[in-house]
Amino acid sequence: MVLGKVIGSVVATQKDESLVGKKLMLVKAIDLEGNLLEPFVVAVDVVGVGIGEKVLVVNGSSARMTDETRERSIDSVIVAKVDSINIS
Amino acid sequence: MVLGKVIGSVVATQKDESLVGKKLMLVKAIDLEGNLLEPFVVAVDVVGVGIGEKVLVVNGSSARMTDETRERSIDSVIVAKVDSINIS
Amino acid sequence: MVLGKVIGSVVATQKDESLVGKKLMLVKAIDLEGNLLEPFVVAVDVVGVGIGEKVLVVNGSSARMTDETRERSIDSVIVAKVDSINIS
Amino acid sequence: MVLGKVIGSVVATQKDESLVGKKLMLVKAIDLEGNLLEPFVVAVDVVGVGIGEKVLVVNGSSARMTDETRERSIDSVIVAKVDSINIS
Amino acid sequence: MVLGKVIGSVVATQKDESLVGKKLMLVKAIDLEGNLLEPFVVAVDVVGVGIGEKVLVVNGSSARMTDETRERSIDSVIVAKVDSINIS
Numbered sequence: 001m002v003l004g005k006v007i008g009s010v011v012a013t014q015k016d017e018s019l020v021g022k023k024l025m026l027v028k029a030i031d032l033e034g035n036l037l038e039p040f041v042v043a044v045d046v047v048g049v050g051i052g053e054k055v056l057v058v059n060g061s062s063a064r065m066t067d068e069t070r071e072r073s074i075d076s077v078i079v080a081k082v083d084s085i086n087i088s
Numbered sequence: 089m090v091l092g093k094v095i096g097s098v099v100a101t102q103k104d105e106s107l108v109g110k111k112l113m114l115v116k117a118i119d120l121e122g123n124l125l126e127p128f129v130v131a132v133d134v135v136g137v138g139i140g141e142k143v144l145v146v147n148g149s150s151a152r153m154t155d156e157t158r159e160r161s162i163d164s165v166i167v168a169k170v171d172s173i174n175i176s
Numbered sequence: 177m178v179l180g181k182v183i184g185s186v187v188a189t190q191k192d193e194s195l196v197g198k199k200l201m202l203v204k205a206i207d208l209e210g211n212l213l214e215p216f217v218v219a220v221d222v223v224g225v226g227i228g229e230k231v232l233v234v235n236g237s238s239a240r241m242t243d244e245t246r247e248r249s250i251d252s253v254i255v256a257k258v259d260s261i262n263i264s
Numbered sequence: 265m266v267l268g269k270v271i272g273s274v275v276a277t278q279k280d281e282s283l284v285g286k287k288l289m290l291v292k293a294i295d296l297e298g299n300l301l302e303p304f305v306v307a308v309d310v311v312g313v314g315i316g317e318k319v320l321v322v323n324g325s326s327a328r329m330t331d332e333t334r335e336r337s338i339d340s341v342i343v344a345k346v347d348s349i350n351i352s
Numbered sequence: 353m354v355l356g357k358v359i360g361s362v363v364a365t366q367k368d369e370s371l372v373g374k375k376l377m378l379v380k381a382i383d384l385e386g387n388l389l390e391p392f393v394v395a396v397d398v399v400g401v402g403i404g405e406k407v408l409v410v411n412g413s414s415a416r417m418t419d420e421t422r423e424r425s426i427d428s429v430i431v432a433k434v435d436s437i438n439i440s
């Protein structure tokens with residue numbers, strides 16, 4: 001899973017039926033201190049996160065293993081809100 | 089999903105039957121301001137987009153989860169036309 | 177598989193049911209001498225590793241082929257603790 | 265799909281049965297003007313292309329969706345010979 | 353498939369049952385002249401290769417399509433020993 005921060009959202013009316021009713025969030029990768037990195041992805045939110053929150057993103061076929069995304073044309077999904085990052 | 093802009097198309101006559109009848113579009117990655125980035129991909133259009141439009145591209149096995157691409161040798165598909173990008 | 181070192185963990189309460197009860201470890205990529213590299217990933221631990229240990233990480237759909245991760249929305253898993261790296 | 269140019273081939277006698285009888289071509293990525301880029305891949309040719317031709321390469325699990333590659337240990341396949349690239 | 357050279361091996365006692373009895377080889381990417389590049393991967397050897405040999409590596413779900421790796425948590429496999437690279 002990739003660590004990221006929710007920075008916005010995307011609106012798309014004309015789309016494949018796979019995406020109908022899905023919340024499309026903009027997630028930027030972050031480093032371990034929480035600083036924003038360059039890469040970003042548009043991911044479907046299945047846990048209910050808000051702007052500015054740290055999240056875990058699952059990519060690829062595993063992104064279709066949640067109830068909301070199963071067998072849909074979705075390759076990126078927010079699967080968790082991160083409470084804390086613990087470096088030892 | 090990856091954010092991109094449609095910049096052209098590809099014509100291929102000699103091809104695997106997976107691709108017969110599919111529209112092959114050139115999509116360049118864009119940043120959050122809509123500026124073109126270097127990476128580009130050839131993606132099958134399943135929503136009907138035009139040149140210059142911002143789109144969402146799904147890659148990998150999830151690209152086969154639309155009605156038009158199912159079980160085909162296709163690893164990149166345009167699944168949505170982007171209306172707006174909202175940064176908070 | 178990717179070579180990495182466990183450097184910490186992530187706590188997430190609000191998450192998809194795929195991740196319930198899973199240990200989420202922070203793993204940084206390492207070079208062949210064991211030096212930490214920049215990329216890192218959050219991976220589910222299925223073998224019981226500790227902080228500072230060298231591990232092998234499986235990514236993508238193969239990350240769902242362990243008993244603990246099957247059919248879950250997980251794309252990165254620690255599948256082994258590395259005893260030694262032998263360069264010839 | 266990735267745009268590339270066929271620059272050579274690979275011979276391998278000792279191999280998994282997945283690859284028996286398959287033509288292994290060297291394909292270098294190209295930019296939109298047809299200039300060779302650094303990355304290259306070894307891809308199975310299922311359409312019959314020649315050296316110097318521009319092609320489309322499918323990677324990942326979708327590379328197994330042609331009749332010649334189904335259920336084989338192949339992650340890269342040439343699915344089309346490119347006739348023209350049209351930038352608008 | 354990716355072109356690489358076998359440079360060593362990895363020993364791991366504590367591991368997922370997917371990896372039991374599998375030979376874990378260190379493979380470094382090479383360029384077309386055979387020079388070692390930076391990226392490396394730990395791949396399961398299913399064809400019987402030796403240190404210093406040039407090989408083809410299959411990554412992702414296709415790495416599970418050999419008899420030895422089927423349905424295992426393995427995302428990288430050596431599928432061939434390369435006899436020659438022919439650039440035209």
